Amino acid sequence: MIREKLNEFYKVVFEKELIDEIVKVGTYKKIKENELLLDIGDNFKHIPLMLTGAIKISRENKNGDEIVLYFLERGDTCTISFGSGLISSKSKVRGVAEKESEVIFIPVSKIEEWMVKYKSWRSFVIESYNIRLNEMLEAIDTLAFMKMDQRLFKYLTDKVKIMRDTILKTTHQEIAIDLNTSRVVVSRLLKQLENEGKIKLYRNKIEVIDF
Amino acid sequence: MIREKLNEFYKVVFEKELIDEIVKVGTYKKIKENELLLDIGDNFKHIPLMLTGAIKISRENKNGDEIVLYFLERGDTCTISFGSGLISSKSKVRGVAEKESEVIFIPVSKIEEWMVKYKSWRSFVIESYNIRLNEMLEAIDTLAFMKMDQRLFKYLTDKVKIMRDTILKTTHQEIAIDLNTSRVVVSRLLKQLENEGKIKLYRNKIEVIDF
DNA sequence: ATTAATTCGTAACAATTGTTACATAATTAA
DNA sequence: TTAATTATGTAACAATTGTTACGAATTAAT
Known part of the structure; x- marks a missing residue:
C-alpha cells in the first residue's frame, strides 16, 4: 500500500x-x-x-x-x-x-x-x-516588502492553488489570525478587493476571481 | 596555514x-x-x-x-x-x-x-x-511580530554582539536601508531610544548602553 | 419559535509608519 | 578659507494599520 x-x-x-x-x-x-x-x-x-x-x-x-x-x-x-x-x-x-x-x-x-x-x-x-x-x-x-492588501491577496491566491479550488471556505477572523492582523482590517481590505473585482464575498466563503 | x-x-x-x-x-x-x-x-x-x-x-x-x-x-x-x-x-x-x-x-x-x-x-x-x-x-x-522601534533596538544589539563593540560606526541612512524603512523614521526612533537612556547618539556613531 | 452565537460591515478614532521639506552642524573638497 | 557634501534633527502632514464600538444578517442551539 x-x-x-x-x-x-x-x-x-x-x-x-x-x-x-x-x-x-x-x-x-x-x-x-x-x-x-x-x-x-x-x-x-x-x-x-x-x-x-x-x-x-x-x-x-x-x-x-x-x-x-x-x-x-x-x-x-x-x-x-x-x-x-x-x-x-x-x-x-x-x-x-x-x-x-x-x-x-x-x-x-x-x-x-x-x-x-x-x-x-x-x-x-x-x-x-x-x-x-x-x-x-x-x-x-x-x-518585509508587501503591504497588508498585497499580503492578503497573495494569501488568497496561494490558498487557491493549494486547495485547487477558487472558492475558499474560511472566515475573515481565520484569515486575520493567519496574517497576524485584526478581523476589521481583513474585512476592510477584502471589501476593497471585491470593489476592484478581484474577489467575491459571501458568508464563510470567498471566491477568488483574478489569480 | x-x-x-x-x-x-x-x-x-x-x-x-x-x-x-x-x-x-x-x-x-x-x-x-x-x-x-x-x-x-x-x-x-x-x-x-x-x-x-x-x-x-x-x-x-x-x-x-x-x-x-x-x-x-x-x-x-x-x-x-x-x-x-x-x-x-x-x-x-x-x-x-x-x-x-x-x-x-x-x-x-x-x-x-x-x-x-x-x-x-x-x-x-x-x-x-x-x-x-x-x-x-x-x-x-x-x-511579523515586532514594531519598528523594537526591530531597530534588536538590530543595534545584534550588531553590538557581532562587532564585539558597544560603539557602532554607522549612519542613520545605513540603518534605514538595512531595516527597509526611511532615514527620518530611524532618526526619530533613535532619538526616542536615546531619551530612554538605551543609546547615545553621535555623528557617524552610536553607543549602545543597555543590551 | 425564540434565543444565543457567529459572521460581516462600517464608522470613528488612535497609533504607527512613511514622506516632504527645511534648518543646522560637521566634514570634506576646492 | 570658502564652498560643497554629508549627517542629523524636527515639524507637518499623509497613508497605513490597529482598536473600539455597534448594528445587521445569518446560523445554531434550546
Whole structure:
C-alpha cells in the first residue's frame, strides 16, 4: 500500500532499494482536516512525506500571535531542523492539515542512515532543505516588502492553488489570525478587493476571481 | 596555514582526514570590510567557511528594497541552497563583509562527496542548514511580530554582539536601508531610544548602553 | 419559535509608519 | 578659507494599520 502510494508520488526520485526501506519502516496515515500534525516544542521522532492534501505551516510567538509561513503539498517534506546525530530537536513550527491529507511518517533515525546509503535520499533531503529555505525567503519578502492588501491577496491566491479550488471556505477572523492582523482590517481590505473585482464575498466563503 | 586556522576554529568538529581534504582543496581568503562576497543571482561554485569577522546577509527585491536577514560569524557557513547533484544553484541572498573577515572557500562539488565519506561533515552541513533555518525563523518573527522601534533596538544589539563593540560606526541612512524603512523614521526612533537612556547618539556613531 | 452565537460591515478614532521639506552642524573638497 | 557634501534633527502632514464600538444578517442551539 505504501509502495503504491510512493510510486504514485515519488517514483521519479527514489531508488528501488530505498523504496523497499521506506515501505519497511514508514507508516502511512490519513490526516483529517484541521488535524494537528506537529506543534511548536514537540520533539519529533518522525518526518512526514506528503502524498496528498495540504499542510499549513505556521509560527507562533510567546504572546500567542501567529503567522502562516507556507503550505506543504504533495511531494513535500517538512524537514525543518530534524536535528542531526544524537540531538533530536524540537519543532519550531506548527503544522495543521488544511484539508484531508495522506502522509508517510519516517523515523528520524533513518534520515541520516539513508543519507549515507542512497544518493537519491541525499539529494532529496538537501533539496527539501533548499525548498524550505526558499519558502522562508518568500515569507520574509512578503513580510518585509508587501503591504497588508498585497499580503492578503497573495494569501488568497496561494490558498487557491493549494486547495485547487477558487472558492475558499474560511472566515475573515481565520484569515486575520493567519496574517497576524485584526478581523476589521481583513474585512476592510477584502471589501476593497471585491470593489476592484478581484474577489467575491459571501458568508464563510470567498471566491477568488483574478489569480 | 589553512590547517592552523581550521584547527583553531573547527577542531571540535572535523575528523583528521576531513581536515586534510579541506586543506587540499580549500582556499583561504581575507575579505576586506564592505567587500561583496556573493550577490543575488551569482551561481556559486564555492561555499565559505567563516573563520573570523562577520558577514551581513541581506535580501533585495526587484524594486531595490533591501532587508538584512542575519549575520554570519566564526564557525558559520552560508549553505543557503548550494544545490544538490548537478544543479549548481544561484544565490538568493547577498553577503557583504561587515568587518575584515577570514574565510575558507570549498568547492561545491566536495560538499556531497564529503557527506558520503565523513559523518562529521554530514552533521556539519545539516547543522548549518538548521542554524540557517532558525536564523530565518528569527527574521520572520522580527518582521511579523515586532514594531519598528523594537526591530531597530534588536538590530543595534545584534550588531553590538557581532562587532564585539558597544560603539557602532554607522549612519542613520545605513540603518534605514538595512531595516527597509526611511532615514527620518530611524532618526526619530533613535532619538526616542536615546531619551530612554538605551543609546547615545553621535555623528557617524552610536553607543549602545543597555543590551 | 425564540434565543444565543457567529459572521460581516462600517464608522470613528488612535497609533504607527512613511514622506516632504527645511534648518543646522560637521566634514570634506576646492 | 570658502564652498560643497554629508549627517542629523524636527515639524507637518499623509497613508497605513490597529482598536473600539455597534448594528445587521445569518446560523445554531434550546
